[in-house]
Amino acid sequence: MDLATQLPQLLGIAWLLPLASFVLILFFGPKMGPHGRNAAWVATAAIVTSLVLSLVAFVSWLGAHPVTAVHHGGDHGAAHASDHAAAGHSDAGDHGEASGHGGAAASHNDQGVHAPVAYSGDWYTLYEGGRLKLSIGWYVDSLTILMFVLVTFIATCIHVYASGYMHDELHDVTDHEVTLADGHHLHRAGRFPRFFQALSLFCFSMMGILIAGNLAMVFIFWELVGICSWFLIGFYYERKSASTAANKAFIVNRVGDFGMLIGLMALWGALGTLHFADAKVVGADGQTATVPGLFSLVRPAESGHALRVPDGMVKFAAADKVARTPVAEVAGKIEAWRAEGLGDWLLFIAGVGIFCGCVGKSAQFPLSVWLPDAMEGPTPVSALVHSATMVAAGVYLVGRFFPVLSPDVLLVIAYTGAITLFIAATIALVANDIKRVLAYSTVSQLGYMMLALGVGGWVAGLFHLVTHAFFKSLLFLCSGSVIHACHTNDMRKMGGLAKVMPYTAGTMLVGCLAIIGAGIPFVIGLSGYYSKDSILAQALSFSQANPQHAILFYAVAGGAFLTAFYMFRLWFMTFAGKARDHHVHEHAHESPQVMVMPLLVLAVLAVVAGWTLPGGFGIANLLEQSRPAGTVETTTGGFAFGQTLTIPAEYLSHGEPFHATATWTAFATALGGVLLAAAMYVWRVISPAAVAMIFRPVYTLLANRWYFDELYHALFVVPAHGLAATASGIDQGLIDPFLNGLAWVTRLVAGVDSWIDRTLVDGLVNATAAATWSAGTRLKVLQTGSLRQYVAFIAIGTVALFVIASLFFRASLAG
Amino acid sequence: MLPGLSFAVPLFGLLTEPVSVAHYLVVGAILFVSGIVCMAIKRNALGVLMGIELVLNGANVNFVAFASPYLQGAGSRSLGLDGQVIAVFVILLAAAEAAVALAITLNFYNNHATVDVDRADDLKG
Numbered sequence: 001m002d003l004a005t006q007l008p009q010l011l012g013i014a015w016l017l018p019l020a021s022f023v024l025i026l027f028f029g030p031k032m033g034p035h036g037r038n039a040a041w042v043a044t045a046a047i048v049t050s051l052v053l054s055l056v057a058f059v060s061w062l063g064a065h066p067v068t069a070v071h072h073g074g075d076h077g078a079a080h081a082s083d084h085a086a087a088g089h090s091d092a093g094d095h096g097e098a099s100g101h102g103g104a105a106a107s108h109n110d111q112g113v114h115a116p117v118a119y120s121g122d123w124y125t126l127y128e129g130g131r132l133k134l135s136i137g138w139y140v141d142s143l144t145i146l147m148f149v150l151v152t153f154i155a156t157c158i159h160v161y162a163s164g165y166m167h168d169e170l171h172d173v174t175d176h177e178v179t180l181a182d183g184h185h186l187h188r189a190g191r192f193p194r195f196f197q198a199l200s201l202f203c204f205s206m207m208g209i210l211i212a213g214n215l216a217m218v219f220i221f222w223e224l225v226g227i228c229s230w231f232l233i234g235f236y237y238e239r240k241s242a243s244t245a246a247n248k249a250f251i252v253n254r255v256g257d258f259g260m261l262i263g264l265m266a267l268w269g270a271l272g273t274l275h276f277a278d279a280k281v282v283g284a285d286g287q288t289a290t291v292p293g294l295f296s297l298v299r300p301a302e303s304g305h306a307l308r309v310p311d312g313m314v315k316f317a318a319a320d321k322v323a324r325t326p327v328a329e330v331a332g333k334i335e336a337w338r339a340e341g342l343g344d345w346l347l348f349i350a351g352v353g354i355f356c357g358c359v360g361k362s363a364q365f366p367l368s369v370w371l372p373d374a375m376e377g378p379t380p381v382s383a384l385v386h387s388a389t390m391v392a393a394g395v396y397l398v399g400r401f402f403p404v405l406s407p408d409v410l411l412v413i414a415y416t417g418a419i420t421l422f423i424a425a426t427i428a429l430v431a432n433d434i435k436r437v438l439a440y441s442t443v444s445q446l447g448y449m450m451l452a453l454g455v456g457g458w459v460a461g462l463f464h465l466v467t468h469a470f471f472k473s474l475l476f477l478c479s480g481s482v483i484h485a486c487h488t489n490d491m492r493k494m495g496g497l498a499k500v501m502p503y504t505a506g507t508m509l510v511g512c513l514a515i516i517g518a519g520i521p522f523v524i525g526l527s528g529y530y531s532k533d534s535i536l537a538q539a540l541s542f543s544q545a546n547p548q549h550a551i552l553f554y555a556v557a558g559g560a561f562l563t564a565f566y567m568f569r570l571w572f573m574t575f576a577g578k579a580r581d582h583h584v585h586e587h588a589h590e591s592p593q594v595m596v597m598p599l600l601v602l603a604v605l606a607v608v609a610g611w612t613l614p615g616g617f618g619i620a621n622l623l624e625q626s627r628p629a630g631t632v633e634t635t636t637g638g639f640a641f642g643q644t645l646t647i648p649a650e651y652l653s654h655g656e657p658f659h660a661t662a663t664w665t666a667f668a669t670a671l672g673g674v675l676l677a678a679a680m681y682v683w684r685v686i687s688p689a690a691v692a693m694i695f696r697p698v699y700t701l702l703a704n705r706w707y708f709d710e711l712y713h714a715l716f717v718v719p720a721h722g723l724a725a726t727a728s729g730i731d732q733g734l735i736d737p738f739l740n741g742l743a744w745v746t747r748l749v750a751g752v753d754s755w756i757d758r759t760l761v762d763g764l765v766n767a768t769a770a771a772t773w774s775a776g777t778r779l780k781v782l783q784t785g786s787l788r789q790y791v792a793f794i795a796i797g798t799v800a801l802f803v804i805a806s807l808f809f810r811a812s813l814a815g
Numbered sequence: 816m817l818p819g820l821s822f823a824v825p826l827f828g829l830l831t832e833p834v835s836v837a838h839y840l841v842v843g844a845i846l847f848v849s850g851i852v853c854m855a856i857k858r859n860a861l862g863v864l865m866g867i868e869l870v871l872n873g874a875n876v877n878f879v880a881f882a883s884p885y886l887q888g889a890g891s892r893s894l895g896l897d898g899q900v901i902a903v904f905v906i907l908l909a910a911a912e913a914a915v916a917l918a919i920t921l922n923f924y925n926n927h928a929t930v931d932v933d934r935a936d937d938l939k940g
Binding site: 783784785786787788791792795 | 851854855856857858863866932933935936937938939
């Protein structure tokens with residue numbers, strides 16, 4: 001079986017298994033053992049199988065496309081030609097007909113133009129009509145497979161961890177954070193199966209995004225991820241804070257999704273397709289035609305994959321000119337129109353629109369407010385959904401969609417990332433809730449990834465996404481372990497836990513070191529060391545190519561310092577020193593083995609994930625296989641901001657001037673941050689309280705999270721309430737009185753009518769009835785029932801009639 | 816009309832006259848009144864039925880009497896049997912009526928174990 005048929009089968013099954021688990025638990029969850037205990041096994045079995053299938057796919061991939069070191073520079077053309085002879089050429093090109101085909105892999109190797117290896121196709125067409133084709137399909141490249149392995153692996157760890165963490169839900173639960181109206185705490189049944197059910201659905205949705213072969217499918221699973229997140233954040237939905245946080249996350253995400261819809265419409269309206277890759281279609285005449293996907297429309301192979309505005313967008317933007325041009329001449333004029341810049345804005349809007357969705361999902365500025373609140377969910381959820389997967393979806397989509405993004409969009413992305421990483425890092429400095437520190441750290445690191453992608457560091461950004469997923473889920477699980485032991489989130493009540501919880505403390509230290517990018521410069525380091533250095537190097541490279549945007553590099557460097565400070569502030573406050581709250585300390589204990597094991601596994605991966613083995617095997621080089629076509633070399637472009645932007649080639653940042661500077665900067669800032677944290681929280685040379693006093697306005701600003709919530713409250717919630725109050729006022733002051741008046745008049749008329757009815761009509765009818773009644777009552781006496789009397793009456797009556805007749809009508813009778 | 820009719824003693828004059836239509840009418844009237852009285856005073860349902868027969872036959876006598884050829888005009892073109900024919904109809908009707916009435920009586924007896932018409936006041940208002 002060749003790769004083109006094998007991969008979609010393996011990954012498709014891996015994708016659908018969690019759905020099966022979800023359905024099973026949905027219908028039979030409560031019957032699975034006592035209190036649904038076995039639901040955890042069902043969900044875990046499904047995700048483990050998915051992991052195994054993903055790993056098989058990974059191994060098959062490696063067999064067909066060995067990961068080797070990538071060389072760039074003067075001889076890169078030759079290097080690529082040889083790479084591709086070994087890589088996807090034969091598989092993708094020769095055998096791909098049955099199930100889609102291998103992207104643009106097969107062509108243009110001889111020209112030395114880089115093109116990624118990818119397989120794509122459709123499983124099922126939902127709807128096909130006119131230009132619209134909605135289908136369930138796949139687009140598989142090394143990024144997809146890597147993300148599959150990553151998501152299923154972390155999800156597996158978290159399923160195992162959660163089956164220990166959630167054991168409270170196996171019995172009836174008394175929720176001490178919910179007080180009922182009668183003053184008692186809420187007492188409810190456990191919801192163990194429900195948790196795993198939502199977790200399974202979430203894994204399914206997330207993998208749906210990863211494997212999606214077109215943007216419509218991405219959007220479907222994008223929304224599914226959103227709703228799963230809503231389920232999971234609101235797991236303790238009786239708590240006001242949890243239900244509010246769930247709603248907030250959902251609504252804020254909807255704001256971003258609105259932008260995404262605009263992007264989708266811009267793409268579909270102008271280009272008529274949402275598929276990433278080209279597709280081979282057998283027409284009615286039996287001829288096989290190639291329908292270009294988004295990637296080849298924006299970066300056509302014949303022009304060396306250079307970005308240009310697609311014909312469809314040019315025609316769309318020049319609609320009035322097209323209308324005035326004879327049909328036969330339109331094709332010839334497109335180049336001229338494109339040169340005029342028609343369609344530039346459409347491509348920009350499409351890119352920014354799609355990015356808006358990513359802003360919502362990846363909690364970027366200005367939609368970052370939902371992520372810290374999302375920590376109301378159970379900690380395994382925080383670790384899975386809000387560090388490693390859901391928020392990664394935004395970065396993933398930017399990476400997947402990268403070929404379509406113009407330099408202007410990239411600049412927007414870079415600045416959004418820079419602002420996000422700076423703001424989130426500063427807030428994390430003063431947060432006291434252990435999970436919130438991690439949440440803001442996540443937002444900050446996502447900003448790093450976005451910035452890296454924005455400055456052209458495609459591999460750097462996605463590399464950091466992978467390494468970050470490992471160490472951030474590790475950190476979250478460690479924090480969960482701490483919370484599990486201390487029953488509090490407040491770091492001010494912790495301290496000195498390293499002695500009681502050695503495993504947790506050790507693994508968390510590994511996580512902290514990984515996130516700050518610790519390592520011996522130029523020798524070896526933890527995973528973060530490699531990914532963060534490549535981001536710094538690329539940012540530096542970009543800053544030098546575009547001096548007016550040098551601030552991006554300073555943001556990254558400053559962010560690295562802040563990261564080091566707040567991560568070690570967290571670790572020192574939690575594990576080092578003496579216990580601050582003895583009540584908490586006495587009850588603290590190491591977590592059960594089922595929770596510690598995932599920590600150890602993740603800790604090992606947090607260390608090694610960034611390594612590149614001799615021979616070139618490593619995540620960075622694996623990702624390099626999927627690098628979008630046309631992004632190998634330095635490119636220039638840009639119109640929206642009135643300046644030409646240079647997106648430097650990524651391999652340049654591996655070169656000496658950038659690499660060395662970046663490494664030393666990273667090392668120095670990280671060391672500085674750790675030392676400052678140690679000085680404040682271990683050696684106590686500097687008093688944190690004194691610092692807070694000196695910088696009181698800044699501290700207040702940060703402690704209040706830059707007043708973002710208040711700002712949004714003032715900007716959106718208050719006007720919305722005002723509008724609602726106005727509407728309600730109009731309703732109650734205008735419409736209601738009018739309606740009430742109308743009702744009053746109607747009631748009056750009805751009253752008169754009723755009086756007429758009762759008095760006259762009813763009176764008449766009643767009088768008739770009464771008369772009839774009384775007559776009947778009187779005549780009744782005559783009906784004696786006695787036959788003989790009747791006979792007498794008849795006789796007497798006849799005689800009487802005769803007498804009367806003879807008395808009064810004598811004359812006529814006589815006549 | 817009736818020669819010799821004296822208002823001082825009603826119908827007295829008939830005793831002295833030859834038998835005419837008026838005599839028949841008197842017999843019919845007597846029969847009729849007897850029947851009415853019989854119906855009015857008899858409590859036995861069979862008695863009441865007999866009263867009905869008397870009334871009907873009183874009427875029959877009248878029909879036949881009025882059919883007398885003496886009462887017909889000179890130019891009458893009828894057969895002169897109208898009264899007799901109606902009398903035969905009445906007899907038929909009386910037979911049918913008697914059958915129905917006896918059936919009612921028998922049913923009444925079944926339900927009430929009596930044929931006393933004073934007990935038959937179920938339909939009293």
